[in-house]
Amino acid sequence: MEKDHRPDRAEMQQHLEDLIHTHRHWTGQGNVATYIPELGKQQPDLLGISVCEADGSRWQAGDWQTPFTIQSISKVVTFVCVLLDNDYETLTKTISVAPTADGFNSIVNLETKNEHRPLNAMINSGAIASIALVKGDTMETKYRRILAMMQAMTGRETLQVNEAVYQSEKRTGDRNRALAFYMKSTGIIQGNVDELLDAYFKLCSVEVTCEDIAVMAAVLACDGRSPVTGKTLFDAKTARIVKAVMTTCGMYDGSGEFAVDVGMPGKSGVGGGIMAVSPRKMGIGVMGPALDPKGNSLGGWKLLQSLSRDWDLNIF
Numbered sequence: 293m294e295k296d297h298r299p300d301r302a303e304m305q306q307h308l309e310d311l312i313h314t315h316r317h318w319t320g321q322g323n324v325a326t327y328i329p330e331l332g333k334q335q336p337d338l339l340g341i342s343v344c345e346a347d348g349s350r351w352q353a354g355d356w357q358t359p360f361t362i363q364s365i366s367k368v369v370t371f372v373c374v375l376l377d378n379d380y381e382t383l384t385k386t387i388s389v390a391p392t393a394d395g396f397n398s399i400v401n402l403e404t405k406n407e408h409r410p411l412n413a414m415i416n417s418g419a420i421a422s423i424a425l426v427k428g429d430t431m432e433t434k435y436r437r438i439l440a441m442m443q444a445m446t447g448r449e450t451l452q453v454n455e456a457v458y459q460s461e462k463r464t465g466d467r468n469r470a471l472a473f474y475m476k477s478t479g480i481i482q483g484n485v486d487e488l489l490d491a492y493f494k495l496c497s498v499e500v501t502c503e504d505i506a507v508m509a510a511v512l513a514c515d516g517r518s519p520v521t522g523k524t525l526f527d528a529k530t531a532r533i534v535k536a537v538m539t540t541c542g543m544y545d546g547s548g549e550f551a552v553d554v555g556m557p558g559k560s561g562v563g564g565g566i567m568a569v570s571p572r573k574m575g576i577g578v579m580g581p582a583l584d585p586k587g588n589s590l591g592g593w594k595l596l597q598s599l600s601r602d603w604d605l606n607i608f
């Protein structure tokens with residue numbers, strides 16, 4: 293493992309604590325998501341970070357133990373499963389790997405571009421379509437398969453859905469309903485749309501900590517092997533495709549700026565989490581529920597930008 297740009301292990305902890313201290317003020321410049329009413333109750337000034345190295349060592353600071361809902365970071369796990377369960381060439385006939393300049397819940401491209409295919413699996417339309425393509429006779433089986441992969445990637449079998457967030461999103465998720473019913477009308481998805489959406493809402497509502505996100509990212513950093521449990525969960529080719537699409541699409545229409553500012557495959561969620569992968573070195577999980585206008589954690593982004601500079605993690 294390269295160590296040249298990182299402080300000694302003893303100093304890493306202190307460095308993360310210093311970063312939290314110097315970056316917490318950024319949380320005052322963002323806003324918690326309110327379109328899912330339950331998320332509007334989050335404390336905006338939280339900021340946490342966890343790092344999981346390729347040998348499984350972990351370093352954490354700030355509010356890293358505070359639970360939050362995984363939201364769109366779950367799309368990474370769904371994408372892993374859909375890649376494992378489908379031939380790549382066939383899959384891309386339904387969901388492509390193109391970036392987008394529109395918001396994460398945009399509907400416009402489904403009609404005007406790309407033969408009705410969702411642009412990628414990191415935005416809402418693509419994730420909803422992906423769940424339908426995961427192996428399983430029923431939506432419940434597909435949901436359980438994705439949840440099991442999330443548990444395997446975090447190494448935590450006790451991961452659970454936050455019932456209040458799930459119900460809140462289910463009550464107010466009309467945009468996602470519109471996306472799903474539209475995709476059913478164009479033949480992109482088949483099956484029971486309400487059950488499919490229910491699986492999507494539940495997957496977004498799973499409660500995690502920064503450490504869970506860091507460990508998941510470390511699995512991708514280690515090409516599918518968990519440095520925490522030692523288990524191989526998927527193959528290197530799958531990990532490579534996921535990291536490529538995270539790099540170009542993981543922060544939605546902010547992906548280009550994130551590539552310039554941070555330079556790592558990343559994935560955000562409106563619960564305030566961001567997952568970042570430093571290939572072969574480490575996985576990083578940050579959390580700060582105050583978001584920028586594109587739905588990315590503002591404090592989390594700034595933290596990652598500084599860490600990437602300080603530890604020379606930019607892959608470009």
Ligand SMILES: NC(=O)CC[C@H](N)C(=O)O
Nearest residue numbers: 363364396496561562587
């Ligand atoms: N960007 C996000 O995290 C979006 C996920 C959220 N559950 C939604 O569907 O709107």
